[in-house]
Amino acid sequence: MDSPSLCTLPHELLNIIGQETAAEVLHSLLLTSKNINDALTPLLYASISLYDYKTARKCTNTLAKEPQEHYAQRDLAAYVRSFTVRFDEFGLKQGRRARFARSLEGALSRMSGLQHIAFDCVYFGTPKVFIALGNGASRTLRSFSFKPDRPAWWPDGSEADALDSFRPTFPELEAVALTLPSYVPPAWRASFQHVLDSRGSHLRRLVIGDENAPSVGPLFPSPGAWSALQELVLTVGTTPQAFAGFPPGLNVRKLTLETSLGIPQSHSADDIVVLDPIPAYLFPNLEYLACAYQLLPAFLPAGAPTQRPLRTVHLNKAYYDPNGGAHDSYMQSRNVPEWLNVRKVLECLSRSAGPVVDLAFHIDWFDAKTLPVELVDYIQSIERLVIVLSMEPGNTAHISNYGKLLFAHTPKLRAFYLSDAPIKDWLGSERSFLFAFDWDRHKAWLEEWGNHTTTLEEVAFSTKCSWKRTDQGWVLHAYKKDDESDDEDEDEDNDENSEDNEDGANDNGDDVNGRDNDGGDGAIVDDESNSGDNEDDLEDSEDSGASLPKRRDVTRISA
Numbered sequence: 001m002d003s004p005s006l007c008t009l010p011h012e013l014l015n016i017i018g019q020e021t022a023a024e025v026l027h028s029l030l031l032t033s034k035n036i037n038d039a040l041t042p043l044l045y046a047s048i049s050l051y052d053y054k055t056a057r058k059c060t061n062t063l064a065k066e067p068q069e070h071y072a073q074r075d076l077a078a079y080v081r082s083f084t085v086r087f088d089e090f091g092l093k094q095g096r097r098a099r100f101a102r103s104l105e106g107a108l109s110r111m112s113g114l115q116h117i118a119f120d121c122v123y124f125g126t127p128k129v130f131i132a133l134g135n136g137a138s139r140t141l142r143s144f145s146f147k148p149d150r151p152a153w154w155p156d157g158s159e160a161d162a163l164d165s166f167r168p169t170f171p172e173l174e175a176v177a178l179t180l181p182s183y184v185p186p187a188w189r190a191s192f193q194h195v196l197d198s199r200g201s202h203l204r205r206l207v208i209g210d211e212n213a214p215s216v217g218p219l220f221p222s223p224g225a226w227s228a229l230q231e232l233v234l235t236v237g238t239t240p241q242a243f244a245g246f247p248p249g250l251n252v253r254k255l256t257l258e259t260s261l262g263i264p265q266s267h268s269a270d271d272i273v274v275l276d277p278i279p280a281y282l283f284p285n286l287e288y289l290a291c292a293y294q295l296l297p298a299f300l301p302a303g304a305p306t307q308r309p310l311r312t313v314h315l316n317k318a319y320y321d322p323n324g325g326a327h328d329s330y331m332q333s334r335n336v337p338e339w340l341n342v343r344k345v346l347e348c349l350s351r352s353a354g355p356v357v358d359l360a361f362h363i364d365w366f367d368a369k370t371l372p373v374e375l376v377d378y379i380q381s382i383e384r385l386v387i388v389l390s391m392e393p394g395n396t397a398h399i400s401n402y403g404k405l406l407f408a409h410t411p412k413l414r415a416f417y418l419s420d421a422p423i424k425d426w427l428g429s430e431r432s433f434l435f436a437f438d439w440d441r442h443k444a445w446l447e448e449w450g451n452h453t454t455t456l457e458e459v460a461f462s463t464k465c466s467w468k469r470t471d472q473g474w475v476l477h478a479y480k481k482d483d484e485s486d487d488e489d490e491d492e493d494n495d496e497n498s499e500d501n502e503d504g505a506n507d508n509g510d511d512v513n514g515r516d517n518d519g520g521d522g523a524i525v526d527d528e529s530n531s532g533d534n535e536d537d538l539e540d541s542e543d544s545g546a547s548l549p550k551r552r553d554v555t556r557i558s559a
Contacts, residue, residue, distance in 0.1 A: 053092060059107075079113065097155030117144045117145065120147045179209040226247065229252055232252045248279075253285060280306065288312040296349075314360040318388040319419075357384065358382070365390065380412075389420065446467055
């Protein structure tokens with residue numbers, strides 16, 4: 001009896017192997033045998049992320065094809081469960097825009113099993129694209145993120161009145177994210193309103209961005225219809241007027257406010273503008289709050305008979321992203337709060353019924369000599385602390401004293417992170433604090449801190465790496481960079497000329513060797529091989545696989 005080989009394994013075992021395989025390796029694996037190809041092609045196409053026009057065009061061309069154009073008459077688009085399209089290509093010619101819009105509409109209309117879509121792509125947030133999504137995935141869609149574009153930008157001949165009678169039903173929908181431009185035709189709003197009204201009692205997450213609207217309250221249906229809503233993200237013009245019209249008693253546990261506050265930057269803690277308290281009937285069970293620092297006292301007002309049970313507070317869009325930059329226009333601006341202002345609002349943390357255990361804030365800089373004394377009274381209950389800085393802190397030699405001055409008085413603190421993300425974002429990915437890579441200095445600090453705390457388990461002095469406490473002492477963990485996903489090895493001008501002459505009629509899914517490119521089955525050879533005019537189709541399959549998200553690895557480095 002022959003020993004079993006990889007090619008003869010049952011599909012159940014092959015799927016387990018495929019789920020642990022990187023996308024680019026998975027594509028190569030499909031070329032080895034018909035059995036593997038049949039088993040793992042659905043996995044290859046299950047999750048697709050497209051971040052540039054060139055890859056997106058090739059992938060959507062493949063997905064838009066009829067089943068009979070693929071090996072074994074497989075409908076590749078029906079395998080897609082998660083689909084992300086995010087890129088800005090302002091320099092695209094009108095013909096290219098129109099062709100891509102058509103292939104995108106064709107692909108979406110075939111995604112009958114789609115569960116999650118994130119779509120943020122300039123020019124292509126059109127009525128036809130939204131209708132294709134509604135027609136293709138109406139029964140299976142669980143979440144969508146969509147950004148409609150201005151009518152003047154629509155490249156596919158869409159008309160706003162096409163949405164007049166389009167009222168999609170998404171019986172599985174649980175999460176919606178909408179980013180509305182400066183002008184949205186009434187038909188758009190009516191269609192979105194229908195989605196919110198019909199699924200209001202089932203939505204668990206809602207994101208609405210509309211900087212021209214003083215309030216998003218009118219989008220909400222009658223009170224009591226949002227019993228399932230757990231997370232709310234708002235980007236609106238002003239706050240707290242943004243809450244006008246909100247139904248009382250929302251059971252939201254997680255609230256993120258990305259607002260353009262018309263509040264002047266204070267240069268004295270005594271000059272901070274005091275906002276009216278958020279009404280007590282709004283968000284009474286709030287546990288997570290991310291907002292501008294000026295808003296925190298409005299959610300934890302002094303003298304209130306009951307307080308919200310906040311446990312996580314992130315101020316000024318602060319977060320710790322390993323190996324990451326700021327990724328945010330707020331951090332890119334130079335209007336960063338000063339420490340004395342943020343310190344003033346931290347006084348209200350003790351009012352939370354939580355208590356607060358996770359705190360993150362973004363400031364311009366701090367004096368390392370005075371920070372422990374200024375901070376320690378506000379973080380007695382904190383278990384995780386993140387400080388994002390836009391500049392090098394001062395007097396960094398005094399960081400060695402944080403053990404006895406700070407951590408000895410914070411018995412619950414387990415993680416402490418300093419983030420240099422704004423510095424990297426403004427000055428380059430290799431820039432950081434001057435002490436960020438001085439490993440010997442870090443280890444000396446950590447060993448001194450260990451004499452004063454037994455709870456501190458993880459520390460980071462930049463977004464490049466972190467230190468973790470083990471039985472053998474402190475060990476350095478460096479974050480491994482993600483591989484580049486784009487290989488621009490083709491001259492763009494030549495590609496533009498060839499594409500401007502293409503009408504899509506020659507997309508048949510076979511390369512010059514006759515291999516079908518559904519998933520790249522190298523064992524299948526078509527007797528009717530072509531003469532080489534379909535090279536782009538080979539790239540369709542390869543790019544759609546290569547565009548899948550890559551896992552981030554962590555490399556352990558002994559100190």
